[in-house]
Structure formats: structure tokens, C-alpha cells
Amino acid sequence: MSEIGEFGLIDKIAALAEPTLSAVPELLTGIGDDCAIYCPSAELLQVATTDMLVDQVHFDLLTTPLRHLGSKAISVNVSDICAMNALPRYALISLAIPASFSVAMVEELYLGMSLAAKEYGLAIAGGDSSSSRSGLVISISMIGEVSEKELTRRSGAGPGELLCITGSLGGAAAGLKLLMREKEIMLNHIENNESYQRSVMADLMEYREAIQRQLLPLARIDIVRFFHSRALRPSSMIDISDGLSSDLQHLCRQSGVGALIDEGRIPIQSSTRLIADELQDDALTWALTGGEEYQLLFTIPREEYPAIADNKEIAVIGETTDAKEGVLLSDIYGMKIDLSSIRGFDHFSR
Ligand SMILES: [Mg+2]
Structure with a gap:
């Protein structure tokens, strides 16, 4: 299982489920x-x-x-x-x-x-x-x-469209790292028979937001309601549950496009960067590979940009390209990094 990973497993399961689909024509899409x-x-x-x-x-x-x-x-x-x-x-x-x-x-x-x-x-x-x-x-x-007119699949993006993301990324991973550190401290205290409660309560308040992102994530139903209120249908959409890098590749594969995203435009909160510095980790890596963000990644044609321009919860992070260009990240120095070389979150390979 760890060799093929979660997505390899899904491919195998999908092949076995496939023969059952023809009996139910009302099922438009399965796995x-x-x-x-x-x-x-x-x-x-x-x-x-x-x-x-x-x-x-x-x-x-x-x-x-x-x-x-x-x-x-x-x-x-x-x-x-x-x-x-x-x-x-x-x-x-x-x-x-x-x-x-x-x-x-x-x-x-x-x-x-x-x-x-x-x-x-x-x-x-x-x-x-x-x-x-x-x-x-x-x-x-x-x-x-x-x-039917509002339904949005992963597969509807064409080349030359805007790639957009809601909220900010990396916070859930920051929260997870903090909780893992806290657990270790707590277990040490228990081992040494020390009082744990006081030190931790004071310590964790400043990380409240990141911990909340991890423990109490909110689905972006507000964004769906916003789309409906503007009669705006993204051309494709996916939620970020495995990390931006991995989910962007899923969307691109399903749509048959490539992508170029810009590091400088990926929304990462300054508090997330501070936590990354403190833990000697990298906020960009968290944003790209951290799971459990539950933000929405979607595409819209360029001409529809004015319909989202006033929504502060939405950021344009790049654009779709021809499939042959691959799925790339342009870093702050303009170097292009192939995102297929960066692995996302996979329960089977931990
Ligand atoms: Mg999903």
C-alpha cells in the first residue's frame, strides 16, 4: 500500500467499481x-x-x-x-x-x-x-x-484561465506541528510528574488561530453561496484536502491542462510564517504539501475576474496552461519548479 499510495489505490478501486456503473445511468460520475x-x-x-x-x-x-x-x-x-x-x-x-x-x-x-x-x-x-x-x-x-447549471467538476478548466484560491494556506499544518510539539511537552511533563496545565494554557493562546485551523477547520460554504449569489460558476473546482501541490495536479489532470502558479501570490498568513520560523520549518512547504486546509481551488475564465475582484477571501495565484507545460511553481527568484516532484499528504506513506 505504501508503494502505490492513496491515489494508486483509488485507481485500482475505481477499475473494480467501473463495471457496476452501467446499471445506473442516472449516475453521471462515480469515483x-x-x-x-x-x-x-x-x-x-x-x-x-x-x-x-x-x-x-x-x-x-x-x-x-x-x-x-x-x-x-x-x-x-x-x-x-x-x-x-x-x-x-x-x-x-x-x-x-x-x-x-x-x-x-x-x-x-x-x-x-x-x-x-x-x-x-x-x-x-x-x-x-x-x-x-x-x-x-x-x-x-x-x-x-x-x-445542473451550477454544478462544477474538477474537469472543466481550459488553458489560459485564472487559478484562484480561497483564504490562506499553511495554517492547518502550522497548527498540527504546534499540537505535536505540545503533545511531546505534555508527555514529558507527565513522565516527570510536573504540572502541565499552567505553562501550556499561557503558551498556546498566541497560536490560537493556527491551532483552530487544524482542530476546527471550516468548509467554504460562504464561497459557494457567493458564487450562487453572483450566478458565477467556476470552470473547475477542488477542495484542498491533500495540499495545494497535490490537489492542483488532480485538477489539472482531470481537466487536461497544465498550470503555472506564482509563489509570491500564494496567500500565507504572517502568523503562519512566524510559526514556521520558530519551528525552523518552511511555510511555503506547508502551503504546498500540508493537508487538511479545506480551502477551495478553482478556475475562472479571465473575463470573469471582475465578478470576484471585490472578494477579499479569493486570491488569483496563477493560470492554467497547455498540458504539455506541466504543473509548475514560479518561485520568488523566477525559477520554475515542477510540482509533480513535490509530494502531498498521503496517509499510506506516513
Ligand atoms: Mg476533495
């Missing part, structure tokens, strides 16, 4: 985009996604409050729905719960899910629960809706 697309009626489409969070792979309960985890589990699914320019409608939630969990802990997890669902305007419609012999597993399936 290969942020969501599957199902067409129950002429105008309104359903999009469906599922996402699993596994203890010690996706989260660590030592550094993750259960309410935050519940909220994040909802948000990561909503983010895939948003990547189709769709709005979430309902979710089915399955939990595998370790014996060490109390009822109050499960309630706390569900409270986070419920609060997030309310925020996004979606219903928790059902699910399943089981005991777990190892850690907590949260699996959520989510259905969204979109009109």
Missing part, C-alpha cells in the same frame, strides 16, 4: 471527483461523498477535544460538497466506539457534529454505531444538491 454525481430529475442533481476519520491516523485524542473532532468530521465532508459548487442537505454518521468511551464522550462528539450541521444548514439523518476493539472511527456520508 474521480470530490463527489459522485447522481441525477434523479432533469434539473436538480445530487452529489454524494464519504469521509472516514481514524484515531491515530487522522486525529489524536490527546490533542483533540471531542466536540472539535465532531465538528471537523462534518466540515471535511461539507468541503467536498462545496467543491462541486453544491450545498449539503443531509448526512449519515457511523461510529466505531472504543470501550473506554463514556456516554458523555459520545454525546460531546455528537454535539460538535450537531452544532456544525446546524451552521451549514444540513440534517443528521441517520447512521450506525458499533464497538471498536482499537480506536475511535468516524465515518460520515453526505448528500448535497446543486442545479
Whole structure:
């Protein structure tokens, strides 16, 4: 598994699922985009996604409050729905719960899910629960809706279009690094029988934003609502869950285009750069390869730029090119770096 990675595995699974598709002509797209697309009626489409969070792979309960985890589990699914320019409608939630969990802990997890669902305007419609012999597993399936004229796939970009990103990048990776450092300090304190609480509470306040990006990411449903209000449909879109480098390559591969992005235009908050300096790490690497950002990467034709120009949450980071140009980053010295040489976030190769 570590040899072929998550995307190699998806290719193999997609080949095995392929023969099942012909029985259901209403299924317009199966594996290969942020969501599957199902067409129950002429105008309104359903999009469906599922996402699993596994203890010690996706989260660590030592550094993750259960309410935050519940909220994040909802948000990561909503983010895939948003990547189709769709709005979430309902979710089915399955939990595998370790014996060490109390009822109050499960309630706390569900409270986070419920609060997030309310925020996004979606219903928790059902699910399943089981005991777990190892850690907590949260699996959520989510259905969204979109009109046919608003549906946005990964595959619609043409060459010479603007590449845009929402929000800023690198913050979630910064938060993760801080939490890992904090966990180490905490474990050391426990080993030495020292009081942990006081030092940490004071320390972490200044990193609040980065930690929040990691523990409590928000799906960009505000951007989808903005697109709908402007009757603007991006030509292609994907959410950044594996890192800008990796997700940009997915979008380019699906659209059959290349890309040239400009390092100087990638939005990275100064607080993220400060944390990178402090941890002797590199904020650009975090922005390119850090997972779990849940921002939206999309393309629009140049002439539609005025429709997004006033939205401060959207930055143009480059443009699409011919596929033969490859997917490139122009660094601050003008050197062109092939992004296919930079690996994104992959659970199977950690
Ligand atoms: Mg996605």
C-alpha cells in the first residue's frame, strides 16, 4: 500500500467499481471527483461523498477535544460538497466506539457534529454505531444538491484561465506541528510528574488561530453561496484536502491542462510564517504539501475576474496552461519548479 499510495489505490478501486456503473445511468460520475454525481430529475442533481476519520491516523485524542473532532468530521465532508459548487442537505454518521468511551464522550462528539450541521444548514439523518476493539472511527456520508447549471467538476478548466484560491494556506499544518510539539511537552511533563496545565494554557493562546485551523477547520460554504449569489460558476473546482501541490495536479489532470502558479501570490498568513520560523520549518512547504486546509481551488475564465475582484477571501495565484507545460511553481527568484516532484499528504506513506 505504501508503494502505490492513496491515489494508486483509488485507481485500482475505481477499475473494480467501473463495471457496476452501467446499471445506473442516472449516475453521471462515480469515483474521480470530490463527489459522485447522481441525477434523479432533469434539473436538480445530487452529489454524494464519504469521509472516514481514524484515531491515530487522522486525529489524536490527546490533542483533540471531542466536540472539535465532531465538528471537523462534518466540515471535511461539507468541503467536498462545496467543491462541486453544491450545498449539503443531509448526512449519515457511523461510529466505531472504543470501550473506554463514556456516554458523555459520545454525546460531546455528537454535539460538535450537531452544532456544525446546524451552521451549514444540513440534517443528521441517520447512521450506525458499533464497538471498536482499537480506536475511535468516524465515518460520515453526505448528500448535497446543486442545479445542473451550477454544478462544477474538477474537469472543466481550459488553458489560459485564472487559478484562484480561497483564504490562506499553511495554517492547518502550522497548527498540527504546534499540537505535536505540545503533545511531546505534555508527555514529558507527565513522565516527570510536573504540572502541565499552567505553562501550556499561557503558551498556546498566541497560536490560537493556527491551532483552530487544524482542530476546527471550516468548509467554504460562504464561497459557494457567493458564487450562487453572483450566478458565477467556476470552470473547475477542488477542495484542498491533500495540499495545494497535490490537489492542483488532480485538477489539472482531470481537466487536461497544465498550470503555472506564482509563489509570491500564494496567500500565507504572517502568523503562519512566524510559526514556521520558530519551528525552523518552511511555510511555503506547508502551503504546498500540508493537508487538511479545506480551502477551495478553482478556475475562472479571465473575463470573469471582475465578478470576484471585490472578494477579499479569493486570491488569483496563477493560470492554467497547455498540458504539455506541466504543473509548475514560479518561485520568488523566477525559477520554475515542477510540482509533480513535490509530494502531498498521503496517509499510506506516513
Ligand atoms: Mg476533495
